[in-house]
Amino acid sequence: KAGVTQTPRYLIKTRGQQVTLSCSPISGHRSVSWYQQTPGQGLQFLFEYFSETQRNKGNFPGRFSGRQFSNSRSEMNVSTLELGDSALYLCASSFINSPVNYEQYFGPGTRLTVT
């Protein structure tokens, strides 16, 4: 099975711009979670989508949003970029075969640099 794919892998944007990142989960996985990883804060949960519905959201401002399509592919959008948004953005997919099984498999990430 192919793993989780993310595009683009690298991105350089300017403050105030917006960006859209894409994630394709492992075939058959319907849950997609997004995380932000920075050296100072580590891995922080952004949000999770399942069957096109956002089920959970982390403590990030409204500039961070996402969506999921019927084929389980997901996108996240960051508007009005700030320097502090520079980070590795990771998406992870899960099969969810039980209420507590959240084995998540990560994609390679998108490295976003805001200048």
Place this chain on the structure above:
Amino acid sequence: QKEVEQNSGPLSVPEGAIASLNCTYSDRGSQSFFWYRQYSGKSPELIMSIYSNGDKEDGRFTAQLNKASQYVSLLIRDSQPSDSATYLCAVGGAGGTSYGKLTFGQGTILTVHP
């Protein structure tokens, strides 16, 4: 208090030794526990999952869970230089506000020297 805390590193062990990585968590409602390995410049890779108290072995890796003590650990036997990486402990809840959310520790850097 951080939600998930890992033993401070970095941890350095000789090749062939046992590496012991520890993690404590604050939410008693946590249901699922994971260890990820992250090489420099790469994304986290799932290496172990554990849901019940006790030990779970997979090759050279053993995960141990004690829910009463809110403690989870990872032992790496016969450590190899290729095990040198950052190890992340992650904790999940059950449903509700825990949907799809793993809470990660800050990571422990492990170096295995020949």
